[in-house]
Structure formats: C-alpha cells, structure tokens
Amino acid sequence: MNRDDLAALVRSVRPSDADRVDDLFTRTRRDELFNEIVRTPYGAQTVGSPRCGRTGGRDCARRASDGRVPGGVS
Amino acid sequence: VKSAEQRFEELYETHFARVSGYVLARTDWHSAAEAVAQTFEVAWRRLPDVPLEPLPWLLGVARRVLADQRRAQGRRDALFTRLRQTNTTPADETDDELGESIRAAIAQLSPLQQEALLLISWDGLSEREAAAALGCSRGAVALRLHRARRLLRVALSRSSPRDKALGQKSPAAVPVHASTEEHA
Numbered sequence: 321m322n323r324d325d326l327a328a329l330v331r332s333v334r335p336s337d338a339d340r341v342d343d344l345f346t347r348t349r350r351d352e353l354f355n356e357i358v359r360t361p362y363g364a365q366t367v368g369s370p371r372c373g374r375t376g377g378r379d380c381a382r383r384a385s386d387g388r389v390p391g392g393v394s
Numbered sequence: 395v396k397s398a399e400q401r402f403e404e405l406y407e408t409h410f411a412r413v414s415g416y417v418l419a420r421t422d423w424h425s426a427a428e429a430v431a432q433t434f435e436v437a438w439r440r441l442p443d444v445p446l447e448p449l450p451w452l453l454g455v456a457r458r459v460l461a462d463q464r465r466a467q468g469r470r471d472a473l474f475t476r477l478r479q480t481n482t483t484p485a486d487e488t489d490d491e492l493g494e495s496i497r498a499a500i501a502q503l504s505p506l507q508q509e510a511l512l513l514i515s516w517d518g519l520s521e522r523e524a525a526a527a528l529g530c531s532r533g534a535v536a537l538r539l540h541r542a543r544r545l546l547r548v549a550l551s552r553s554s555p556r557d558k559a560l561g562q563k564s565p566a567a568v569p570v571h572a573s574t575e576e577h578a
Contacts, residue, residue, distance in 0.1 A: 321550070321551075323543065326547065327514075329492070330512070330515040332493065334419055335418070335419050338418040338419035339415055340418070344418060345410075345430070357435050358399050358402060360439070362441065
C-alpha cells in the first residue's frame with residue numbers, strides 16, 4: 321500500500337459531519353460570538369502564553385481557575 | 395494600519411470554518427462549540443502573538459483547548475469515540491469492515507502520532523504547518539508520520555479485507571507497538 325492509498329484510507333474515516341460548520345454555528349451565532357469576544361479585554365494575558373510563564377503567576381493561575389480561559393496548556 | 399478588531403475579524407472570518415472543522419472532527423458537537431469559542435477568545439487575547447501564518451497556530455490552540463476539555467471531563471478516548479460516531483455510509487460490508495479496521499488502527503497509534511497523521515490527512519496541513527501546530531520540529535513530525543504509517547500498514551495488513559484482496563504481504567509478525575515506538 322503506497323502513501324497515497326494510506327492517506328485516502330485515513331481520510332475516509334474523518335467524520336463526515338465535521339464539515340457541517342454552519343449547523344454548529346449559524347451566521348447569526350457566529351456574529352454574536354465575534355461580538356462577545358471583541359468586547360472582552362484585548363491583549364490580556366492567558367495561561368500558556370510565554371510572557372505569562374515568565375512573570376509567573378498567581379494572576380495567571382487565578383484566570384485559569386475561573387474557567388473563562390483555557391489554561392493548563394500542554 | 396489595521397486596528398486590532400479589524401485584524402481579528404479577518405482572522406475570524408478566514409479561519410473559522412477550518413478551526414471548526416478541526417474541532418468537530420475530534421469531539422462531540424456540544425464540546426466543539428465551546429472549544430471553537432475558546433480558541434478564538436485566546437486568539438483575540440493573544441492577537442499580537444498570532445503569526446503571519448495563523449492557521450497552524452490556531453489549530454495548536456484548539457488542540458490544547460480540546461486536551462483541557464478531555465482532562466476536565468476525565469475522557470481520554472474522545473477521538474476514538476468520535477471516530478465511532480462517523481456518519482459515513484459504507485457502500486457495502488467490505489467498506490464498513492475496512493473502515494472499522496482503519497479506525498482501530500488509528501486508535502492504536504500514540505496521541506502524537508495520531509495528531510501528526512490527522513493534521514495532514516484530515517486537515518490538509520503540510521508537515522511544516524503540522525510542526526507549527528504541534529509545537530515541534532518538522533523532523534519530529536516526519537518521524538511520527540513515518541512510524542504512524544508503518545504501524546497502520548502493519549495493522550491493516552492483518553485485518554483489512556481490501557489489502558488481502560489486493561494481495562498485500564503481511565509484514566513480519568511484530569507487535570503493532572514496536573519496542574522503539576514513541577508514546578510521548
């Protein structure tokens with residue numbers, strides 16, 4: 321089996337509904353999400369960002385624990 | 395000069411579908427909606443850090459968001475569960491059996507091998523882009539891909555009716571997880 325055949329086989333098991341993005345986020349919901357995001361503070365440090373790691377941080381840990389930002393970046 | 399909001403809007407509109415597709419292929423719909431939102435929230439907060447080629451960076455963030463979700467929910471097998479839910483409609487029983495063989499073979503790969511393979515096969519990234527998404531070197535991705543493909547060939551040659559029909563020779567009887575295999 322050559323590489324192309326193998327790639328085609330792997331592609332064939334990608335969940336077919338993964339392309340139904342418009343079902344997950346309607347245009348309206350997508351726009352709402354955009355507006356929600358840009359209302360939050362721009363440039364705030366999040367856990368996992370390099371600068372956050374250097375400064376150490378209780379603030380980072382607190383933000384991670386509040387559940388609003390994804391922390392614990394692996 | 396574009397404002398931060400303009401730059402973010404361009405990023406959001408350009409890459410929303412790709413990021414959503416990446417997430418949707420790997421988790422359930424409820425978790426996917428949350429993960430997409432979190433990914434773009436991180437992108438907004440870290441906009442100055444977003445590279446000129448943003449897609450691999452965004453998929454890297456999405457990957458970490460999904461990993462955090464799995465940890466929080468105590469689930470380790472989200473991808474395999476998602477693979478089981480795939481909505482493919484096999485043309486016949488042979489295809490269905492082959493699909494099962496492929497899913498089982500992918501499930502046997504290490505998480506990093508899976509991710510390298512799927513970023514390229516499912517998400518259309520190049521090795522260089524996959525390396526950026528995974529935060530490793532291109533060589534490391536190439537090695538993981540090489541091993542993943544080798545293990546898939548071994549697994550499929552043992553179980554795939556199509557391969558048998560094509561007369562594929564089964565490699566020597568070595569364990570699918572060879573002793574040199576990475577499990578990082």
